[in-house]
Amino acid sequence: MDIFLQQLANGLTIGSMFALVALGYTMVYGVMKLINFAHGDMVAASAFVGLTIYTQVMGQATSLLAVITIFLLSAVCMACVGVILERVAYRPLRKAPRLSAVVSALGASLVIQNGIMLIWGPRMRIFPELVPQVYWDLGGVVISLIQVIILTLSLVLMVSLYLFVEKTRMGAAIRASSIDQDAARLMGINVNSIIALIFIIGSSLGAVGGLFIGLYYRGITFNMGWQYGLYAFIAAILGGIGNIPGAMLGGMLLGLFNAFIAGYVSSTWADAFTFILLILILIVRPTGILGERVAEKV
Amino acid sequence: MQKMFKVMLALVAVCLLAVPALAADTLKVGVQAPITGSYANEGQGIENGVRLLAEQINGKGGVLGKQIEVIVCDDQGTAMAAAICAKDLVNKGVSMVIGSYTSTCAEAAQKTYFNAGILQTSDGTADALTEKGYWTFLRNSFPNSAEAGFVAEYLVNVKKYQRIVVISDFSTYADGLANAAEAAIKKLGGNVVSRDKIKADSQNFTPVLTNIKSKNPDAIFFAGYYSDGGQLRAQQVALGIKADFYGGDANDNPDFVKLAGSAAAGAFIVNVPSPDVLPYDIAKSFIADYQKKYGEMPPSIWGLMNIDGMRAIIHAMEQNNSFDTKKAADFLHNMTEPLPGITGPIAFAKDGNRKGGAYVVKKIQADGSYSNEYVQ
Numbered sequence: 001m002d003i004f005l006q007q008l009a010n011g012l013t014i015g016s017m018f019a020l021v022a023l024g025y026t027m028v029y030g031v032m033k034l035i036n037f038a039h040g041d042m043v044a045a046s047a048f049v050g051l052t053i054y055t056q057v058m059g060q061a062t063s064l065l066a067v068i069t070i071f072l073l074s075a076v077c078m079a080c081v082g083v084i085l086e087r088v089a090y091r092p093l094r095k096a097p098r099l100s101a102v103v104s105a106l107g108a109s110l111v112i113q114n115g116i117m118l119i120w121g122p123r124m125r126i127f128p129e130l131v132p133q134v135y136w137d138l139g140g141v142v143i144s145l146i147q148v149i150i151l152t153l154s155l156v157l158m159v160s161l162y163l164f165v166e167k168t169r170m171g172a173a174i175r176a177s178s179i180d181q182d183a184a185r186l187m188g189i190n191v192n193s194i195i196a197l198i199f200i201i202g203s204s205l206g207a208v209g210g211l212f213i214g215l216y217y218r219g220i221t222f223n224m225g226w227q228y229g230l231y232a233f234i235a236a237i238l239g240g241i242g243n244i245p246g247a248m249l250g251g252m253l254l255g256l257f258n259a260f261i262a263g264y265v266s267s268t269w270a271d272a273f274t275f276i277l278l279i280l281i282l283i284v285r286p287t288g289i290l291g292e293r294v295a296e297k298v
Numbered sequence: 299m300q301k302m303f304k305v306m307l308a309l310v311a312v313c314l315l316a317v318p319a320l321a322a323d324t325l326k327v328g329v330q331a332p333i334t335g336s337y338a339n340e341g342q343g344i345e346n347g348v349r350l351l352a353e354q355i356n357g358k359g360g361v362l363g364k365q366i367e368v369i370v371c372d373d374q375g376t377a378m379a380a381a382i383c384a385k386d387l388v389n390k391g392v393s394m395v396i397g398s399y400t401s402t403c404a405e406a407a408q409k410t411y412f413n414a415g416i417l418q419t420s421d422g423t424a425d426a427l428t429e430k431g432y433w434t435f436l437r438n439s440f441p442n443s444a445e446a447g448f449v450a451e452y453l454v455n456v457k458k459y460q461r462i463v464v465i466s467d468f469s470t471y472a473d474g475l476a477n478a479a480e481a482a483i484k485k486l487g488g489n490v491v492s493r494d495k496i497k498a499d500s501q502n503f504t505p506v507l508t509n510i511k512s513k514n515p516d517a518i519f520f521a522g523y524y525s526d527g528g529q530l531r532a533q534q535v536a537l538g539i540k541a542d543f544y545g546g547d548a549n550d551n552p553d554f555v556k557l558a559g560s561a562a563a564g565a566f567i568v569n570v571p572s573p574d575v576l577p578y579d580i581a582k583s584f585i586a587d588y589q590k591k592y593g594e595m596p597p598s599i600w601g602l603m604n605i606d607g608m609r610a611i612i613h614a615m616e617q618n619n620s621f622d623t624k625k626a627a628d629f630l631h632n633m634t635e636p637l638p639g640i641t642g643p644i645a646f647a648k649d650g651n652r653k654g655g656a657y658v659v660k661k662i663q664a665d666g667s668y669s670n671e672y673v674q
Contacts, residue, residue, distance in 0.1 A: 003512050006537070010504040122334035123342075124525055126556040133560050135536060142538045217501040217529055219557050221336060227499075262505030267496055268468075270505075 002140035007263040008256065013147045013216070015255020016154035020209035021232035022239070022247040023161065024202030030178040030242035031198050032094075034101050038085060038108035040229015042078060042203055045112055046210030047220040048120045050074040051127060060128070067130050074211055075204035082203030083196050091192075109225075116222040124221045127214040150212050157205060158248045165244055174198065178242065231258075234278050240291025249290060324367040325360070325621065327352060327608065328392035328416075330383045330407060331399055332375035336499055336525045339553060340399045343601035345370055346592050348396050351605055354587070361612050362619065373398050377406035384410035392416060393623055396608050399600060400523075401427060401471035408435055417623045419607025421600045423547065424474040428650045433627045436646055438607030439600070440570065440655035442475040445547060448657045448674060449519060449568055450482030453544070456672065459517040461491045463510050463541070465530070466521045467498040475521035475546055491515055496526060503530050504537065511539045521546040528557025535561035544568055544659075551598050555666040563664040566671060570641070571658055573599050581640040599641060606639040610646070613637050 021043050028036040053073050058066045089108040093101045134145040165171035176184040177194045185191050213228065214220050231254060239250025257277060262270040281288065329348050332341035352366040360366060369390050371383035380398060384407035387395055394417040398404050401422030411418045412432040420427065421439040428437055453459050462483055466476030473495075480490050491513045496503050503526070510518070518534065518541045520527050527549040534543060535558075545554065547569040555562040573585055573596050584605070588596055596602055614626035636643035636653070645653045660668040 003508055006508045006511075007505060010502070010508065014502055117334065122338040124336060124339070124553060126553065129559045133536070135538060137538055142536065144536050213501075218532065218559060219501070219525060219529060219553075221499075223335070224499075224501075258502075259505045262502075263508055267494075267500075267503075267506050271497075 003263065005141045007259045009141060009143055009147060010263075011256035011259030012252065013150055013255070014258065015252040016151050017209050017212050017216070017251075018228075018232050018235045018254050019158065019248045019251025020154055020205050020212070021228055022235040022251045023158070023244065024206040025233055025236040026239070026241050026244060026247040027174075027198050027202045029236070030244070031174065031181075031195060032090070032101075033098065034090065035105060035233070036090075036202075037102070037105040037229070038089070038112055039202065039206055040227075040232065041109050041112035041116070041225035042081060042085070043206045043210040043213070043228055043232075044220070044222065044225030045081070045116050046074050046078045046203075046207035047127075047214040047224075048116055048125065048222075049077050049207070050211045050214060051125055051220070052120075053077075054128065054130070062128070062130055070130075071208060071211060075207045078203040078207035078210075079200040082199035085203075086195060086199045091195075109229075113223060113225060116225075120222065122222060124219050127218045127220065129218075131215055146216055150216060153208070154212075157208065161201065161205070162244060162248075170197070231274075234274065237278065237288055238281055240288025243288065243290045246288055246290035250288065253289075323364070325364040326367050326369055326390065326392040328387035328390070328395040329368060329370045330373050330380065330387060330395050330397040330403065331370070332403070333370065333372035335374040335376070337375045337399055337523065339551060339597045340600055341372070341375070341397075343597040344397055344399060344604050347588065347596060347601045347605045348608060350584075350588055350591055351608060355612065361615060362621070364621075373403045373407070375400055375403060377402050380404075380406040381410070383407060388414040388416060393621060394419070394608070394611050396420075396604050398422070399604075400469060401474070402469045404435075405470050408432055411435075415623050417611050417627060419604065419611060421603040421607075422471060424470045425478070426470060426474060432650070433631075434623070435650045436607055436610070436627070436630060437651050438603045438610070438641075438644070439547075439652060441651055442471070442478050444655055445568065445657060446475060446478030446482045449479050449544070449546075450486050450488065452568075452659060452672060453517055453519065454483055454486040454488035457517070457542075459542075460489055461513065461515045461517070462488055463492045463494065463513065463515040463518045464490055464521065465494045465496060465506070465510075465518065467496055467523070467526060469498065469522070471548065472498075472522040472546070476519075479519055479521060479546075496522070496530070498522065498526055501529060504533050507533055507537050507539060511537055515539070515541040517542045517544060519544045519546070520549065523548045524551035524554040525557070528554040528562070531558040531565050532561040542566065550660075552666075555662060562662045562666060565662045567660045567662065567668070568657060569660070570599055570655060572660070572668065573602055576602075576641065578638065578640065578642065580638060584640050602640045606641050606644050609639065610637055610644050 024039045050070050053070050089104045131146045136143050173189045177191050181191050235250035235254045236247045239246030258270050261273045329345050331344040352368050356365050371386050373380040373383045380403035401424035404420035404422035412434045417434050419436040419438050423439050423442045425441050425443050464476050464480045466472040494506050527545045531543050543565040545567045550567050550569040614629040618625045630646045631648050633645045636645035656674045658670050659672040661671040
């Protein structure tokens with residue numbers, strides 16, 4: 001039972017990181033019907049930006065205020081990068097066939113990944129211990145402070161995003177743009193600024209995810225975006241791509257699934273089982289767990 | 299048409315022949331190392347070391363009157379890129395290759411160098427590297443089996459651990475070392491309660507460690523690389539597993555301590571002695587030159603081992619007064635007097651293994667420095 005609960009805690013921690021990153025994929029897909037393959041590399045970039053802010057801007061301060069500032073500044077930086085990315089790589093292709101935009105996304109991914117390598121170098125960079133190493137032993141199950149922070153902050157962000165999209169006028173505009181861009185435009189919604197907003201939200205959530213990866217695992221490499229991007233992409237599909245609660249659910253499920261497979265079967269097989277799960281979901285429910293069947297627009 | 303084809307073929311053949319002929323003015327030394335990727339730190343250490351040594355030798359007039367030209371290929375620490383590098387370096391006409399850092403990459407490139415008659419010297423410690431009978435391969439470090447024997451002796455007979463866990467990743471080196479250690483521990487009557495494998499670079503080792511925790515071990519031997527070892531140690535401490543952590547030789551890198559952070563203190567590393575404690579004069583002067591040129595210490599002993607391999611090959615060529623690689627290999631396999639090296643005396647056995655070698659167990663202190671816990 002101890003093992004089960006411990007794996008549950010492990011799974012929820014990595015699951016919430018996957019979920020944060022998956023939100024970036026799913027929101028962009030919801031509005032633009034585009035898989036933003038560069039998102040994973042944006043997440044990696046945010047970890048490096050965060051590290052640079054810590055060493056250069058904050059002068060290696062480790063107070064709570066410093067940590068909050070690092071999170072905010074990184075999110076702002078990545079939001080700007082996200083908007084620029086959309087302006088440069090995707091907006092010119094808005095009317096082009098969908099394949100062109102996907103190729104452009106793959107290209108952007110390579111540019112960002114190699115950009116990180118050129119700026120910060122190919123070596124593994126190491127995050128400082130910004131969160132004190134505090135552990136609680138709850139009857140055999142050990143929970144660390146960083147796990148609690150990751151889980152709580154992710155849930156808060158996800159719930160506020162959900163409320164924002166469902167309850168505000170701006171959220172209604174996002175939902176309208178995702179259903180039909182032309183009709184939304186006729187209703188006086190500026191779809192271009194909605195898309196920019198989507199990139200701002202997606203990229204800053206991704207930045208938080210990237211910083212969590214850095215704080216939790218401590219080692220960051222320029223090519224790690226691919227791995228986390230892939231997992232988050234699977235999480236988004238699992239929950240139903242384009243669906244915001246779906247991405248959260250998908251991320252959590254994927255994290256748990258991965259932890260249990262690695263714990264009870266073998267860590268060797270964790271990836272293989274993850275992909276088998278993806279295939280099964282796509283066969284049984286092609287639209288994902290929470291995805292709705294949408295009539296194909298012809 | 300057919301005639302034209304023949305002419306073109308002839309031209310191509312001439313070009314191919316002309317390239318090595320033109321290139322014969324310099325002694326080309328290939329470096330195959332992970333310049334990017336997870337082991338970039340080590341790969342760049344090898345490249346920097348080779349460039350420094352080449353500069354020093356060129357400054358003294360080169361080898362038998364020829365200047366050394368260094369050609370670097372980045373194998374990224376992956377077997378696939380290593381195989382491509384091997385072909386590339388052969389095409390560029392190198393006469394020796396230094397590297398790679400990992401056994402997996404050295405192994406993937408071995409056969410290509412053997413077929414081309416190019417000498418290769420690597421710090422790869424997997425026993426498999428010297429079991430193929432390639433005369434071109436010279437190991438400048440000491441094989442896994444030697445380390446495994448030492449680890450088993452230390453864990454079972456010196457420290458008398460009762461419940462030992464052995465972990466590795468899937469690479470040639472790590473898996474080989476872990477299997478050898480497990481066998482050696484069992485042979486001495488030790489109790490291996492679990493033999494686990496992790497996926498390198500996957501970062502999340504907590505699921506595996508959670509299972510290990512339930513087996514209540516008193517010692518963990520990790521036979522993988524520092525980039526995973528540091529995180530493994532941090533996650534071990536975070537999970538409250540009290541066992542003593544022993545990292546194999548590839549954990550001996552400053553990044554291990556940085557990655558593990560405050561959890562690093564109390565972990566043990568098994569390796570040959572570190573560069574900064576090498577007692578040899580030649581080591582002191584080379585390390586001083588290295589620091590002067592690059593502004594930092596060599597990342598680990600491995601780069602220096604590779605430099606010793608290069609020095610040995612060049613020594614053989616000078617003694618033979620010939621650039622013939624087969625003659626150089628014969629010379630090195632039959633050396634009666636070891637060459638004084640940066641990492642100790644160098645001499646090779648007939649199978650290409652380096653002779654000798656002693657291990658130490660180092661304990662990581664709270665400030666991140668090492669103290670020798672046990673010297674063989």
